[in-house]
Amino acid sequence: MTMERRMPAPGIPVATILCGLAAGLLAAGSAVAAPIVPVKDTILRDGIAGYFPVDPVAPKDGVPDFNADGTILQVLNAANNVVFGKPYEDRTILEFDVSGMSAAASSVVLRLNVHSANGPFPLKVDVYTYVGDGATTLSDWSAGTLSTSFSYTGAAPIDIDVTSFVRDDVVSGGHTYAGFNLRYGDPAYEGSDPFPYLVLRSLENGPAATLEAFSAVPEPGSLALVGLGVAGLLARRSGSARRA
Numbered sequence: 001m002t003m004e005r006r007m008p009a010p011g012i013p014v015a016t017i018l019c020g021l022a023a024g025l026l027a028a029g030s031a032v033a034a035p036i037v038p039v040k041d042t043i044l045r046d047g048i049a050g051y052f053p054v055d056p057v058a059p060k061d062g063v064p065d066f067n068a069d070g071t072i073l074q075v076l077n078a079a080n081n082v083v084f085g086k087p088y089e090d091r092t093i094l095e096f097d098v099s100g101m102s103a104a105a106s107s108v109v110l111r112l113n114v115h116s117a118n119g120p121f122p123l124k125v126d127v128y129t130y131v132g133d134g135a136t137t138l139s140d141w142s143a144g145t146l147s148t149s150f151s152y153t154g155a156a157p158i159d160i161d162v163t164s165f166v167r168d169d170v171v172s173g174g175h176t177y178a179g180f181n182l183r184y185g186d187p188a189y190e191g192s193d194p195f196p197y198l199v200l201r202s203l204e205n206g207p208a209a210t211l212e213a214f215s216a217v218p219e220p221g222s223l224a225l226v227g228l229g230v231a232g233l234l235a236r237r238s239g240s241a242r243r244a
Contacts, residue, residue, distance in 0.1 A: 033101070035111070035210035039177070040095040040136045041201075042069040047088025060087045064141040073208045075125055076197035079188035092182040092200060093140045095132040096211045098166060099176045105213040108166040110180065112209050114156035115199045122151035123196050124185030129165045132179030144181040152198055166211065178211070 044067055047060030058065040060079075077089040101108070110127075117123060128144030147165055150158060162178075170178045189195045201208035 033213050033215070035212050036096050036098065036101070037207045037210055038094045039097045039134055040069075040093070040132075041073055041208055042067055042093050042136045043071070043073055043090045044068075044093060044136075044138060044141045045088060045090050046141070047086060060089060064091075064138045067136065067138055069136060072202055073200040074197050075182050075184050075200075076195065077184035077186075077188045078195045079190050087188070089184065089188070090197075091141060091184075092180075092208075093136045093143075094180040094182070094209050095134060095136065096178045097134065097176060098171055098178050098211065101166070101171050101211075101213050102215065103167060103172045104215065105163070105167050105171075106216045107161065107214045108163045109212045109214070110160040110162045110209065111212060112156075112158040112160070112182075112200055113207065114152070114158060115202050115208075117152060117154070117198045118194050118196055120196060122153045123198055124149060124151050125198060126183045126185040127160060127162075128181035128183065129162070129169075130179040130181065131170060131173075131175045132177030134177050140179070140181065143179060149185050162211075167213075180209075 044064040046062060046064045047058060049058040049065040073092045074090050075092050079087045126149045127147050129147040130140075130144035147162070148160060150160060152158065162180075166178045169175075184196075186196075
């Protein structure tokens with residue numbers, strides 16, 4: 001009896017399969033570098049020159065009177081309230097050192113860790129961006145151009161996509177510091193207390209905000225699956241060769 005010798009069916013080369021799997025994983029996976037905390041964070045206040053005692057001489061006139069570096073971080077604009085007996089506005093200033101961030105990052109997210117807030121909701125906040133200098137001064141009150149806005153309704157934390165500004169303008173532009181100026185986005189609130197505000201940090205909690213850069217890389221679990229798949233392909237090819 002004549003034994004028929006069967007040739008293995010032609011298939012896709014293993015190298016081609018591996019390349020396809022690797023490309024798919026690179027497109028799907030992501031990793032985040034260690035979050036960056038601000039090098040400077042403060043509120044600038046227009047309308048009150050300090051906290052205690054209240055300075056009745058400082059008017060709310062669009063020119064900041066107080067740099068509360070190292071204290072609370074909040075956003076508000078009260079046109080008529082009874083807390084201090086006069087109107088005032090607070091803006092939060094954040095600056096991050098991004099010199100170690102890669103210009104190849106696939107996305108960059110500004111995360112705001114809300115400590116507390118008061119309505120009426122939604123509370124609109126405008127996000128202004130600017131190239132910083134690692135220090136916060138009263139001149140930062142008007143710094144930046146409007147980049148985006150968000151409406152806070154009670155959910156925290158708040159994640160804001162700032163890829164275009166941080167990666168494309170700051171990092172790719174060879175700058176060191178990315179600056180953010182957070183302002184109350186609605187017209188000055190005319191009611192008495194309670195008035196709307198958003199607090200990112202009180203005296204006891206932090207960090208108030210972080211920057212997180214993501215890059216497209218395969219996850220370890222996905223790499224393990226690729227390894228198992230490759231082992232199976234090689235075993236199948238080896239078995240076919242022996243039977244031939």
